[in-house]
Each structure stands twice: as structure tokens, then as C-alpha cells.
Amino acid sequence: MDIELWYTEKQTPHFGITAKIEQTLHHEKTEFQHVDVIETKEFGRMLVLDGMVMTTDRDEFVYHEMLTHVGMVTHPDPKHVLVVGGGDGGVIREVLKHPGVESATLCEIDGRVIEVSREYFPKIAGALSDPRVRIRVEDGIQHIEAHPDTYDVILVDSTEPVGPAVGLFQRPFYEGIHRALREGGIMVAQTESPWFNRDLIAQVNRDLRSLFPVTRLYTASVPTYPSGLWSFTLGSKGRDPLTLDTGEIPELDTRYYTPELHHALFALPAFVKELTERG
Amino acid sequence: MDIELWYTEKQTPHFGITAKIEQTLHHEKTEFQHVDVIETKEFGRMLVLDGMVMTTDRDEFVYHEMLTHVGMVTHPDPKHVLVVGGGDGGVIREVLKHPGVESATLCEIDGRVIEVSREYFPKIAGALSDPRVRIRVEDGIQHIEAHPDTYDVILVDSTEPVGPAVGLFQRPFYEGIHRALREGGIMVAQTESPWFNRDLIAQVNRDLRSLFPVTRLYTASVPTYPSGLWSFTLGSKGRDPLTLDTGEIPELDTRYYTPELHHALFALPAFVKELTERG
Known part of the structure; x- marks a missing residue:
């Protein structure tokens, strides 16, 4: 059984999305925010700023x-x-x-x-x-x-x-x-x-x-x-x-x-x- | 710290939604399917059939x-x-x-x-x-x-x-x-x-x-x-x-x-x- 990794974003305090990921590609804290890039199975690569999805390959x-x-x-x-x-x-x-x-x-x-x-x-x-x-x-x-x-x-x-x-x-x-x-x-x-x-x-x-x-x-x-x-x-x-x-x-x-x-x-x-x- | 309960639906094998719940209200297996009612904080009551949201109070x-x-x-x-x-x-x-x-x-x-x-x-x-x-x-x-x-x-x-x-x-x-x-x-x-x-x-x-x-x-x-x-x-x-x-x-x-x-x-x-x- 392969490891199963999921990214979850609380879009409100009580609701969110969750996406299965293949790997994390990038993680840093810049002068202004956290910047992450993850590879998801459903939407391809995802750019995440401060824990919020900014853009994905697919949509x-x-x-x-x-x-x-x-x-x-x-x-x-x-x-x-x-x-x-x-x-x-x-x-x-x-x-x-x-x-x-x-x-x-x-x-x-x-x-x-x-x-x-x-x-x-x-x-x-x-x-x-x-x-x-x-x-x-x-x-x-x-x-x-x-x-x-x-x-x-x-x-x-x-x-x-x-x-x-x-x-x-x-x-x-x-x-x-x-x-x-x-x-x-x-x-x-x-x-x-x-x-x-x-x-x-x-x-x-x-x-x-x-x-x-x-x-x-x-x-x-x-x-x-x-x-x-x-x-x-x-x-x-x-x-x-x-x-x-x-x-x-x-x-x-x-x-x-x-x-x-x-x-x-x-x-x-x-x-x-x-x-x-x-x- | 109160207990934190979340309902998660995999809408595809690789993507889904997750909703914080207050309580489960109903759960049964009928002749045809599983029928659940849960109380969520964001969308109110939610009717779930076979693990899929059918309707919610809010939307x-x-x-x-x-x-x-x-x-x-x-x-x-x-x-x-x-x-x-x-x-x-x-x-x-x-x-x-x-x-x-x-x-x-x-x-x-x-x-x-x-x-x-x-x-x-x-x-x-x-x-x-x-x-x-x-x-x-x-x-x-x-x-x-x-x-x-x-x-x-x-x-x-x-x-x-x-x-x-x-x-x-x-x-x-x-x-x-x-x-x-x-x-x-x-x-x-x-x-x-x-x-x-x-x-x-x-x-x-x-x-x-x-x-x-x-x-x-x-x-x-x-x-x-x-x-x-x-x-x-x-x-x-x-x-x-x-x-x-x-x-x-x-x-x-x-x-x-x-x-x-x-x-x-x-x-x-x-x-x-x-x-x-x-x-």
C-alpha cells in the first residue's frame, strides 16, 4: 500500500476542499507569505499562498x-x-x-x-x-x-x-x-x-x-x-x-x-x- | 477543547469536500442505500446518500x-x-x-x-x-x-x-x-x-x-x-x-x-x- 497524502484547505473555518497529492514540490516562507507548490492528482500542480489555493494547472x-x-x-x-x-x-x-x-x-x-x-x-x-x-x-x-x-x-x-x-x-x-x-x-x-x-x-x-x-x-x-x-x-x-x-x-x-x-x-x-x- | 468532527466526501477518487459537523442525526442502511443526515456548521443539515451529499439547508x-x-x-x-x-x-x-x-x-x-x-x-x-x-x-x-x-x-x-x-x-x-x-x-x-x-x-x-x-x-x-x-x-x-x-x-x-x-x-x-x- 502506497502512502496516501492529502492536502486540505479550510476555505472557511467550517468548510474546505481536500486533494490527494503525489508530492510536495516547493515550500518556503518569503518576506510576505508562505509559498507552496504541490502536485495533485486531480488538478495537477497547485500554487498555494498562505495555505490558500491560488491557481492550478487544470482550472x-x-x-x-x-x-x-x-x-x-x-x-x-x-x-x-x-x-x-x-x-x-x-x-x-x-x-x-x-x-x-x-x-x-x-x-x-x-x-x-x-x-x-x-x-x-x-x-x-x-x-x-x-x-x-x-x-x-x-x-x-x-x-x-x-x-x-x-x-x-x-x-x-x-x-x-x-x-x-x-x-x-x-x-x-x-x-x-x-x-x-x-x-x-x-x-x-x-x-x-x-x-x-x-x-x-x-x-x-x-x-x-x-x-x-x-x-x-x-x-x-x-x-x-x-x-x-x-x-x-x-x-x-x-x-x-x-x-x-x-x-x-x-x-x-x-x-x-x-x-x-x-x-x-x-x-x-x-x-x-x-x-x-x-x- | 471541544471535539472536532469533520465529514469528508471524496467526490472523485482524488478530490473532495470536508465540512465541520456538530452531530450526526440519522444513519441507516435501507433496502437501496445508506441514508445519513448530519448537522454541519457551514451548510446546516445535510442529506447524504451512499456517502454523497444530496442536499443541504443552505444551498x-x-x-x-x-x-x-x-x-x-x-x-x-x-x-x-x-x-x-x-x-x-x-x-x-x-x-x-x-x-x-x-x-x-x-x-x-x-x-x-x-x-x-x-x-x-x-x-x-x-x-x-x-x-x-x-x-x-x-x-x-x-x-x-x-x-x-x-x-x-x-x-x-x-x-x-x-x-x-x-x-x-x-x-x-x-x-x-x-x-x-x-x-x-x-x-x-x-x-x-x-x-x-x-x-x-x-x-x-x-x-x-x-x-x-x-x-x-x-x-x-x-x-x-x-x-x-x-x-x-x-x-x-x-x-x-x-x-x-x-x-x-x-x-x-x-x-x-x-x-x-x-x-x-x-x-x-x-x-x-x-x-x-x-x-
Whole structure:
């Protein structure tokens, strides 16, 4: 009988996922967090930060596509894009599928996440070697403050709202993003689970509504994230994603997002929609 | 330090969920399966059949609404409805929200599931006492064969395709359903996870396409089901759900399904849509 090893993540104090693993590949404590890479049988390699799954070989395409493309296709001509967090490089890879992009800046506070991802997740992090990519190992909040009127699209690929990422879910950060966006600019942030983080989603939507003329919430299925349902909140200084014609949305090399899916994303189940309507 | 008890379900051989429990409430082996009821801290009471979560207090509304209402609103006048399986009564409860229903027949092979649900899940099973409900404790396949040209809508609320429910995922059963449906009749079956049961979903869609003029696949988020994403397959002898006007869909007392969501449900992520296109 071979040894049986299981990784278990308590996604809430009372609920979690468990995955059979073949081996642990990497373990370190960086200046900011614990960084682990494990090889699972069901989802392939898994990047785990502070005990929380960030990405896996098998389902990474959902989160990375869905954080990126909704905002990118809504902006009429995104040339300069900033990704806050996202050291694994998956969002940058998706950004670079848009041929008009001239610069894609990755602002990741923990350089070790970038290096570990390059080593263990080459299909995700490979795009970080593209000449259009600028890597800044620094605090996202400070980077935003130092770059007013700079970006067309800003994508917030943060960890959970505990520890170093707390500030990335607060109103002063969104005010900074609003200033860092050029005219017609668009931001999208990952905003956790509509099952487990309801107050947070409602708060972010309230904050963005008070800053941007257009705020929209949408969701996607990510099996390794808490509840399997994940939310994204978009704020736009310009176009509303609902006003696009399906025909004008480019066909991209994707496995989740499609032009036909674009409008449907904003039709929300009642228990999710009510989070956008709290006063 | 209080005792810490966790329920763990291996949803695949290599992946599962784990839930902290307060107590076990019920455990028995019936003629057909193991039936357990446990009290969890995150999802409330949980009905577990043969070690697989069937329903929970907290998220049951999603599955029960979504198996029921899409087909019910698509049929122009559903008077006689059959639920195969579904001994907990949740689908019957949703069926009865449609005022034109004259009879709602529950055909559940295991009478103990009905009795245990009445005892431990009164909010789900309570509708079983409605005078329009007919309870038949018998095999769904035999019931279907014995009732040609009888039902307007048939909803297949089966367990997983192992053990007693295997036949409920096979073509002869769907042929029987086709015969048991009246003119313009509609069936909807739960068809497992687009992440973990891809061949099964493709096969059911192939089978229904060969029997019904209209076949449609849609999904919903159920956090306690494998992958958190669940699929439903609809076959119609009459109306196509895509041809409904949103304005003609009745507003029901629901927390997931809404008229505004109806059309969006059929816009599928690329990796799900491809399951409907396999030859």
C-alpha cells in the first residue's frame, strides 16, 4: 500500500476542499507569505499562498481569462495595462492575447511568487518573458499612487482579503485606481465568493458605484476556489460592457470566455444580484 | 477543547469536500442505500446518500429551482408533472409554485428517503403533504414504462450514476420518458459536473438530440456538489426555451432562477459548450 497524502484547505473555518497529492514540490516562507507548490492528482500542480489555493494547472484558465477579457474587450483600445498582484503571470498571458497592447505591467509585491511560478508553472508564467511586459516588484498601492493618468485597464489579481492584501479591498485603493486610469479607463478586481464573502462583495460594489459611472458584477466557476463560484467587479470611466455588440468582440484563444458569453455573464442569480443592490 | 468532527466526501477518487459537523442525526442502511443526515456548521443539515451529499439547508434552493423552473416555464401549460427520484421533496415544492399544476407525482424508489426528509428537512419536504402530490414508492423506469402519454413535464432528480441510478442515465430510460410525455412535453435531467463527468454529459446530450427536436444544456452553481458547477439537460417535444420572451416568464418566489436569467443560462463557457457539439 502506497502512502496516501492529502492536502486540505479550510476555505472557511467550517468548510474546505481536500486533494490527494503525489508530492510536495516547493515550500518556503518569503518576506510576505508562505509559498507552496504541490502536485495533485486531480488538478495537477497547485500554487498555494498562505495555505490558500491560488491557481492550478487544470482550472487556471477560468480565473485568468475571466479577470482579464471582460474589461479588455470593453475598453475600445487598451494599450497600457496594469496587473496588481498576479505574480504567477496568468493574467499577463491573457492580456497579451490582445494585439493592441503596447505595455503590460505586472506589479507584484512578492518577487518570490514570480520566480517560483516561472520554475513550476511555465505554461502560466511563460508570458512574463514577452518584451511588452514590465515587471515591478513593489507594493501595488504605492505603484498606483505614483502613476496617475497612466493606464487604460487595471486588473486586480489579489490574494484573499487577509494579511498583505487587505488594502486591495478598500476604498482608498479604488480611489487611487480611478486616478491611475486614463480617460475611458476600466478596472476589474477579483472579489471573492458570492456564497462566503457577501458583505465584501456588496461593499466593493458600493465603493465602485460611488467612484465610477459604470459598475458591473459577474461570476465564473472555479472549482478549487471557495464554493466553486467566484465574483469579479468591474468599474468603468467609459464604456459599459452591456453596450457592446457581440459581433465587435474579438474571438480569442480561450476555453471559458467567448463573445457569445459576454452579455450573459451579467445576468446574475437572484442571490448574487441582490449584492449589487444593497444601499 | 471541544471535539472536532469533520465529514469528508471524496467526490472523485482524488478530490473532495470536508465540512465541520456538530452531530450526526440519522444513519441507516435501507433496502437501496445508506441514508445519513448530519448537522454541519457551514451548510446546516445535510442529506447524504451512499456517502454523497444530496442536499443541504443552505444551498438546496439552487439545485431544486434550477432542475424545475427552466422546463416548467418553457412548457405553455404544464398540468401533470412527474419527478423521478427527488425523495427529499425539494423539486416537488418548486413544481407547486406553478399555479396551473393539477398533479405532481413523485416516483421515488426508496420510501425511507421520503420519511427521513419529512423528519429532518421540513422546509424541503413539507410540500409533499400538498393535496396535488401523488407519492409512488416504485422504480422510476417501470413507472415511466407504465404511463405512456401521461405527463407534460418530467424532471429527473437522480443520485449519481452509480448503483441504483445507473439506468437513469441511459438511452432506454430517455426513450421511455419520450413516450411518457404528452404532445409538447418537456424533460429535464440533472447531468452531473462539467468538470468531472464530461463524457456522461456529452452522451446524454447525444441521446436526447436523437430523440427530441430540441435539446439544451445549462448549468448552476451548487457549492456542495462536485466542482461546484452542475449541469442540467433539457429535451423538448415542443417549445425551445430560447424562444420565450422574458416578459412572458412568470415571476416566482425564487432565490436563484429569475426571468432575466433564463436566456443567459444557455450561454455556456467554451469548455462546457463543446460537450453539446461532440458527434
